[in-house]
Amino acid sequence: MTPIQFADQLYEKGITLNKEQLEQFAAYYRILVEWNEKMNLTAITAVEEVYLKHFYDSITAALYADFSRPARICDVGAGAGFPSIPLKICFPELQVTIVDSLKKRIGFLNHLSMELGLSGVAFYHDRAENFGKKADFREKFDIVTARAVARMSVLSELCLPLCKKGGIFIAMKGAQANEELQEGKTAIEVCGGEIQDVHHFHLPNENSERSIMLIEKKRKTPKKYPRKAGTPNKDPIV
Template sequence: MTFKDYLVDAAKKYGIILSEKQVIQFDKYFSILLEWNEKINLTAITEPREVAVKHMIDSISCWDDKLFGESIDVIDVGTGAGFPGIPLKIFKPNIKLTLLDSLNKRINFLNSVIDELGLNNTRCIHGRAEDAARSKELRENFDLAVSRAVARLPVLAEYCMPFVKKGGFFAALKGMQYLQEMEEGQKAIIALGGDHPKCVEVVLPDLDDRRAVIYVQKKSNTPKAYPRKAGTPEKKPLI
């Protein structure tokens, strides 16, 4: 089976029907990912079926039509190889997407993906979350902040919540320790202006591992003290 076959099969099992254009874009993304992965370290997962399920469908799993509008502003914090941001953009083309990452090599890769896939209203920003969230252009300017495989929730909340406007959402894609992380992250989330987190379990096609998306709605502005200077959230998490 080809990557396209695995992707279409996994999407159907997950309850998603992808258009022909979307399948072509995902396939091109996969090809570019493998090509660049030979030059810079982007992902340890390269087998077609695993990329289809563990990267592409997993990234889409955080989308919720009941919570998000079709044309919202989204920031992917610590996007790495573009997950979950780029799969979300392919899946929901009307979103306005900002990809934030601290490594310039990955920014170059992401710009190549954006150009080759023809993704409009998509931009990359090179920088650390703690610094970028101090920018007037970015602070509390997004309807949704998403992040995957970046940090544990108390740290991740400090990275992401300052970007979210009041009434917007922070969505964290988490692995098997999601319940423990949600408990650990409660104090940070409340301190940063968030409501109590809600957890939605995710079952990916043909996988036995436990995953979840933790959703937090922003109910008040993040205090000016946050985020703290670069490196501090990781060294001294709000627990």
């Protein structure tokens, strides 16, 4: 997907990018590749693949949930900024918080946001298990996102505590979504969530399968969750 095809595909989906936004994506790509030479951010570096598999793929969340209002978003384990930074470029009114466990990635994201001229973004070097216990962040976000971070039985415990009651947790997955969802149903319920919808689609050009799960936060998460760092992955709620 070339940058022109990227803009055209989004336009067809009702998302129009102006010149400044297109320049921000071009700078994002340039900075990503530059920093990737000194630290491991992504195995995907070809321009057409980055625009398809990182930029466009991240923005597909906006095809199934409303990002047009000035919502507070927390992106858990965003890595090189996906999906929240592409979403922030498309919808500048979003207030974005990213938490990631690797300090080097937070350094990259701080540099990236300055170079792109982004405001209303904050980056935290922390484990999601610890972050979700902090009063300033627990149950404070309208939308919580996670893309390719962990299986749903683990991810629900990390993300739902950050989501406010009435908010939405968006899990971006590949082809194994239904299987993961079955395994994660107990964790979703225990942490106060309820499955709202699951959308399956294919990326343009290469036709690879993607899934977006929308989990509504119905009840407050019990105080014991998330458990201490490492426990959700070693002993998931089942």
